[in-house]
Amino acid sequence: MADFITTLKKQVLLGDGAMGTMLVEQGLPPGENPELWMLAHPLAVQQVHRAYLEAGAQVIQTNTLSGTELKLKEYGAADLVEEVNITAARLAREVVQDRAFVAGIIGPTGQFPAPLGDLPWTELVEVFGRQARALEAGGVDFIFLETFSDLGEIRAALVAARKYTGLPVACSLTYTKGRTLTGTSPQIAAIVLEAMGAACIGANCSTGAAELLAVMKEYRQFTRLPLLVEPNAGMPVLINGATVFKETPQDMARFTEPFRNLGVNLIGACCGSTPAHIKAMGEALSAREPAPLPEQEGPPATRLASRSRAVTLGSKELPVLIGERINPSARKAVAEALRQQNWDFIIQEGALQLDAGALLLDLNTGLAGGDETRLLPEGVRRLQMSLDCPLVLDCTNPTALEKGLQEFQGKALINSVNGDKKSLNSILPLAKKYGAAVLGLTLNESGIPDKAEERLDIAREILAAAEHYGLPREDMIIDCLVLTAATSPELALETVRAITLVKEHLGVNTVLGLSNVSHGLPQRSWLNAAFLSLALGAGLDAAITNPLDHRIRETMIAGALLTGRDSGARNYLAQAGSLGSPANPPVNEDVDPADPGPALQQAILNGQQETVIPLVQKLLEKSDVLSVINEGIIPALEMIGGHFARGEAYLPQLILAGDAAKKAFTYLKDNFPRQQTAQGGTIVIGTVKGDIHDIGKNIVSALLENHGFRVIDLGKSVPAEAFLEAARREKAGVVALSALMTTTMVEMPQVIKLLKQELPGVKVIVGGAVVTAEYAQEIGADGYGADAVEAVKIVRGFSLAPGL
Amino acid sequence: MNMRTLNLPLLLDREEIYPFLNLGLTPGPLPANVDKLIDTYLRSITQLAKPQGLIRVCSIRSITTDRVVLDDASLVIAGPRAVAHFTDCEKITLLAATLGPAIDEHLGGLQQTAGAADAFIFNGIASAAAEHTIEILDAIAVRDIRRSAYYPTARFSPGYGDWPLAHQRQFIDSVSGGKIGLTVTSHHLLQPVKSVTAVIGWSRVLLERSYERPQGKPCQGTLTCRDCPLKEKCLS
The missing domain is CATH 1.10.1240.10 (Methionine synthase domain)
Structure with missing residues (x-):
């Protein structure tokens, strides 16, 4: 039989449908594990495969969605991984022979890898590896990772399947409202999974075909890989006491052509579907030729991603600022923080840089005397939990780098390789394995060449090595390197020329460790900004620099406009607006002096x-x-x-x-302390005993004060006696009580009772989230404020003696 | 004990925040100063929050008209109206989520040093973040329930319907809330304040998972409006 991926690229294949609901019809009891049940009922599973094959399915999925040792362990059957998966693959193969492809299904474990859960990512790789090996041994044509909802988990499964089998791997996630459970969009999934070597990507399950149409559209924008889709037959509903998936075969068939037109080459179905759905979907396909991929415009961009945010580098994009400040060699405070394991400091450093406009953060944990193999993965874990940006792993130690790449649940940029063979051969395979982009420095064993042409030659060698390891050209970014102007001012322009040559001759994206240019000189900001301006003119796509330097930020913004990267000056105008005009505009100079x-x-x-x-x-x-x-x-x-x-x-x-x-x-x-500013009387206000919420009370308090009342705010969780004592002491006309919870509002009648008994002239108003007008009346309050404005209105309605 | 501790992502959209700031669902262009405060505090909450969750699955030992008793957990779901949600269930998932103490501390500081608007907006965004966090836990629990061939009930919390809030302490004990820093005050309120607890039942019968979210209101999404303590104000 032909290779699955080769076939998939040439024709649209019809997948199969739901397994679980079909097995229930075959007698699978509720609560039983379908994989273990299969061992005793192989013919029932084969009956399902046969039904789908006869309905026209060209890809038949093994009954192994819960076939990892972690899922089988829940049924005390962790030792049956091999038996379950090999059996399932053979059962499918026996039915389809060479009339269809057999997909070895791997589903999520229900556990989350660190940093979300406590399962080590590397352990998860082994769990998936065990299942993938067994499926391959059973004779599947490809591994199909489906129904995943966490990017970290599917990364582990993909690495495992590629590490432990020689089979192509298809990856499919589930989406609700355009995102997975842990926040990944189709864009991010496309960027990350394609870089890691997925052969085909897509979506299954979710809420139905209509929602997945939008998901597939987004996928197509960000990948040229073949796509797959297997929607549910809608969500289950209860009709006359029976569970019904509402989408009929005809309903689902309506979506097959729109999917095909988007370039989806494997179209099947998921929960609630039947062979009738698959048959109707097959009949609705007007042709089996894949839709042509959209034309690619211009040089491909470099895409990086965190779990939930993508950043694009390219000639048509705004130049990107990469924050350089987490570097112990350059900053003593960072070195000290790393030594003390003060990760809050490191996170704060990252946050400051992002706030200042950095889109990527460089993470360097190369501390003198420190253990980078421990610090880098820990730094990655910490930063990605708190900050939502792709990371640049600044590390040349392959062991530490591999651990860092394992931990980063996105597509990172490795900083860096150089023209030295040892560097290329140790780092590039890691980039390929974990799906990272790579920054290539134009230096080699002999150092940094003076001439731009020689730097171009090294860049060429780096790209050749990357190609050898199967890394796409767009995932290589070249740093033409700048030396300090303190010793080699004449070489600064040579770097600028090298950038021009690299862009012209190699067409790849470029980056620069900018701050080197000013090393050892005063007023570094001047030099950095001036050099950045020159480099942007030559086509620089990203700069590793200090985003907290406003001169750098401004040069980036202005440089982007002047180099034609800021269409319609949109970014310039937006940034100029936000930097130049605060939310509160300055005093209007035209204020009429006679009547302000x-x-x-x-x-x-x-x-x-x-x-x-x-x-x-x-x-x-x-x-x-x-x-x-x-x-x-x-x-x-x-x-x-x-x-x-x-x-x-x-x-x-x-x-x-x-x-x-x-x-x-x-x-x-x-x-004007002697003048009377409080004219409206005195009000004692507080949240009743036991209630620790006081935002609403504070708003009422502020508004009363602004209306000229003298407000004595007793704060939150105030006992009845304290209200009485304050009202008596301050000669208050009104006491205002607030409560947010049903459990605490019962304190209100106690306070009212006490006040009415001791200070019968004092008015009491009540309010708060759960308090109603009826309740206020019931407990004997004099007024009820539904909101702050109404509270003021009520108090103004009382005639109070002027405040003190 | 079938228990999981999770560190959760916080990917809050502005649209999720607006109802908690009394801005409705799609308020259109906001005044620049409001917009800027939302931006500022959304960023600081994203950085300060350490969203964590606990998920525990318990079998049901017994169900009577007014009590659901769980196996190996001190928590009892009490009150006939509350129990009615779980009569077809075989198991219960207990969820507890918190944003961590730094949010409370920062809010306390803001109330001392900044204006009421700053505190109001910070508080509203933090509430939206807590709701977002329990929604993620809910989705994880529901996924597990559905994959085990059960149907999930709607989410339900102590304090709603006729389930007394006094059961909050048992709840926190049952999920070992201390693991993520959760405690209960003498008035049964959770600490840190931006925390949520809830249960979801495992039913063999398909149930309407009804969240009657009133449009544009800061709905906690925990149950049907009928049982919500805010219903009279919310629906008026």
């Missing part, structure tokens, strides 16, 4: 905290304190309160306006 009141009101309405004090000051030149409050602040608060009540403003806007008003009040209180 409207401007103050507008500033409060917009929550422009930085502008209210200058406006209050302007207003005070013409008015007294009370006028500022009554004609500037209060009307603005009433306006925003009205907007909020009518649904014309959001709650965060209301609170921001409150914060801005509070700034104005605080200024007035601090600068």
